Amino acid sequence: MDKSSGDTQSLWQLLSPHKPDRKSFVYLGLLVVITTALELVLPLYSSHLIDSIGANGVGTAVVLGLIALVLFTAVFEAVLAWFGGRLGHRISFRLRYSLIGRLLHSQSQSLDQEHSAELSARVVNDSKEVKSVLAEDLTGLLSGLISLVAVITIMFVLDWRLTLVLVTCVLAGFILITPIALMMNNIGKATQAAEANLLKHVTEWLRYGKLVKSHNAGGELHKRSQDLLDECFTQEMRATKVLSLIGPISNLVLMLSMIAILAFSAYWLEQGTMTLGTVTAFLLYLFGLTFPLMAMAMFFSNLNKASGAATRLSEISRLPTEPSEAPLVLENITDLAVKDLCFVRDDKTILNQVNYQFPASGLSIVLGESGSGKSTLLNQFLGFYPETHTSVFINGKTLDEYNLSSVRQSIAWVDQEPKLLHASIRDNLTLGLKQQLTDDEVFNALKSVGLHAWLERINHDLRLMVSEQSHQFSGGEKQRFAIARAILRQAKVLLLDEPTSALDDSNKVELMILLRKLADKMRVIMISHHLDLIEPEDNVIEMAAGEIINSNS
Template identity: 30%
Template sequence: MIKSSNGEIFEKETGGTLIDRIFKVGIKDAKVEAVLQPIMTTVMLGIFVGILGYGAVRIQQGTLTSGSLVAFLLYLFNIITPVASFATFFSQVQKAMGSTERIQEILSTKPETTTGQDIDVEGKTITADHLNFSYDKDHPILHDVSFEAKPNTVIAFAGPSGGGKSTIFALLERFYQPDSGTIKVDQQEISDISLANWRSQIGYVSQDSAVFAGSIRDNLQYGLNHQLTDKELWHGLQLAYADEFVKNFPEQLETQIGERGVKLSGGQKQRIAIARAFLRDPKILMLDEATASLDSESEEKVQRALDQLMIGRTTLVIAHRLSTIVDADQIYFIEKGTVTGHGSHQELMKDHKLYAQYVNEQMVN
């Protein structure tokens, strides 16, 4: 990005400014220590000389023995050393407080509630009632969002970018808790369900196709509590139309894909993520623009594979493509964090002006 934008000079100036600030703070710290250390040492030596003089006078008067004075001075030496290092101590404390500020913030974060009941979500309705949510209290994201996903149906969320569709998925995955409102499976709130049990029944394919450093096998196996055979892995790849490019790699399933999958194209990463969803065999399928990174040919193949995966499952999909929207059982149109209309494609085309415009623009394109 820096090279393609000719931003070297800007980054050099910005980086130089930051380095200069660090340098000045270091100089200031050194100056403070350079002043405080001699002062503390001088004060301690002054006290030592004063006590030595006073002790000599007491010995001369016969009110103190020389042994007692020596013992007192030895104790004084043991006290002077730590007291003289107090200046350095306070400086180090301030540095440590600054260095651990982010760690303290993380440690003070309230942990997720992981305990709860184990339930089977198959054949049950997912209902969201009056959801409100904000990442920042001053900037609300969702306002009074309600929807219902019946078993074995496809629910689509459509609307302009930035409307809060991915945030709804984040609440369903329990990455965050809503500010108000509830999400239920039949009559059971999802917050009362065991977190591991709930997430084990969800297959989530996001638009950024998250993959990890390691082999293709590791990525396909990720998160599963049982070891898959090579036959099962290849079957999952085949369903996601990813088996062909994996076979072309010399090491096939053992191919190292690099940090965040840098050795794969965007479409390849997306198909690996989709294959992982196949292998999880989820009861709830959540697709956040799952085919966004694919070329036309791959998109058609993967869409057919996703259609197979949707059979017998409750599917929630964030969609911008017309084909996905038209085939959904229910469509919820999200604008600025609010549901402005819902129904079938035909109903919304008739009753929702912006949805009709949204569809017509795609048809023109």
């Protein structure tokens, strides 16, 4: 199998789970047949009208019949375009929904080396190429094929000599257009890759706009964007050059066919072996063939672009997903431990034979220098890495025995720089919650973490949108907000990664008071490398080089 056919096969495999039901295909087929039949009858009716012209002109009934036929044809063409487009858009909708779901449920390690903006570009832009073929070109191909076969058959019945002339011209056009259309495969891939690369960089520059400004890097990055745009422009021009050849070649075939038909018709008319009505029908069919031929040429050209996009989309559809089959639901956490836990990434041992049972009460602080494995250790409890599930124990059972969704419902995670979505305050606080919370419940959670003044500042408006840079927060408010989100989840365990790293001394003290208060109600485990945060009653775990070297519990 050559590369092009392999890519096309990837496209059909990608679309197979999302294809419409048989009834929709039947309706589409009926519309195509009826519309094509009306388009084919029109030239025959016109031929009959011309041949029936007599001394008294044309009958009123014949003219009215022609007008009715033209209107019916236009109506069915509009319905076919709408129905075919709707069918294509529905397939595209299902495909995008499936791909987004795949990304959201993929194993974290599968996405570690991928850029989020590039993945987004694949789902949105690459699927657009697939949608173009389905929503716009597929209907044209079906009607074009039927029209081509039917027109040639009718022409053969009308006059086989002119039919042979026309078929010769059409075949010459296909021979010229087919190699050009096949070139779009590699061009499509290169164009999509260039656009994804551009989107990735621009998204990153805008996300870290303050960093760019503070380092006076705007001019440098602006110049770098020119290189990225040059690559996009180069690939787009390659596609434009190819597509610009298809139209002129089709027109050339049309003109040559018309000249050939007129030349031979003039000769046979003079001999009396052909009527003027037959010539008229042939010319109408010739113009009628222009759209099917163009539609078929565009379909195969865009099919190659879509096949290139499908290759990239198939990579997403094959991403391994997180395990979800375990029936055991975690309702409470009485015991939390790791046994013989090893974790290796890129041939580097990050955790080495770690054994530890976390205390059931109080605040636990994991100490260690950067790179000692602290964050990686806590990440194991959230099930991000399937290969370590059998070394993580909750209530005496391994992590792979539990339904992963119920585990994450019971264990809340607050990152070093808490992540907030570009959504409302309420949506950020209730992220992932199944039950609907009242405003009072949300306000109480925010007040319990000391955000009274912040609530006053935003006028208690839970519909306020959080900006991408979270400008609504200052000091330790972002950490407190993330802790409030954990409280609303009614989590049994709260994990925090360096929550005090970006805070001043005053905010550090306030946050530690809050965490010790929460530790009376739930298991709280935090990462730090500041010894001054430790109180005598805290549980302390010291790590170095991926191992626990000391603990006071």
